Amino acid sequence: MIAADAPDRRAARLCAIDPTGRLRHLPRAGLAALLRPGDLVVANDAATLPASLHGLHAASGRLVELRLAGWVTAGDPTRFVAVAFGAGDHRTRTEDRPPPPPLAPGDHLALGPLAAMVERRLGHPRLVGLHFLGGRDAVLAGLARHGRPIQYAHVPQPLALWDVWTSIAADPVAFEPPSAGFALDWGLLAAWRKRGVGFATLTHAAGISSTGDPALDQRLPFDEPYRIPQPTAAAISRAKSGGGRVIAIGTTAVRALEAAAQADGRVRPGAGVARGRITAETRLRVVDAILTGVHQPGESHFELLRAFADDAVLDRALETVAAQGYRAHEFGDCLMLERRRAFESGRLAS
Structure with a gap:
């Protein structure tokens, strides 16, 4: 079953996996009771760009779709890393989309009201550096008018931008x-506050989840800039010193926090870039538990979960939630996974 079969997020379910590997199935509203006083929840407040752009490759006259996938310079909306596809749209599985026409540096693209140029190829025929012509304001206006949210075939109906913004989007x-x-919703945040659970945010430029090409997917996630406010870093320090756990909402929050972690587990505030994958070999310094979606082996998101639990636990969890x-x-539905180290240090939640 896919998310599009049941769009009411209030009906979503939660599989909670403790550090011993024990599984519990709860309604997602049960999140309120899983945390204890002194814990800190950290969520990514990034809003989503309308990053799918359809248009024409000027040299060939062929249709293209460009999916913006990374920042060349954080916050500069005139230059992006982009993944290119041929004709079609999200209703065709990404893996089945045709390739774009051959793209070369200097090629021009007409993307609705936007004019763009391929600056360079980035080690793959479908991965390019893209330069939008015109000033910042014109580019932002063009994205707002012509861009659509990136989406995949499991949700066939077109999504509006507000469909892909969380309740804390900034x-x-x-x-x-x-x-x-x-x-997250305001009722859940209020329930956590009542229980003495803290809440803080960071901003992380979440990238794309699939390119449709196995070789290119192995390069995911691309470098992703983040910013951690000073109050968030201070809240993490207080939670850790008081014996509380840090619970990351999603893989992007984990990537930002671990990229900013120092050897002693303190988190540096400010801007940075999360590079490379978190895997089973990664030693987590900050995050004790993660709330995440249901991911499949081979995906970079699933590889990150292997830093929290061994393969036997994850395999059993996937079999159970599939059944x-x-x-x-x-x-879709959620997993909450607490890492083994938290159990070994005697900090298992009651």
């Missing part, structure tokens, strides 16, 4: 939604 710097944040019809993808 700066529009993400290319796909930090989708674990869809689990119970959990919905995957960005509008």
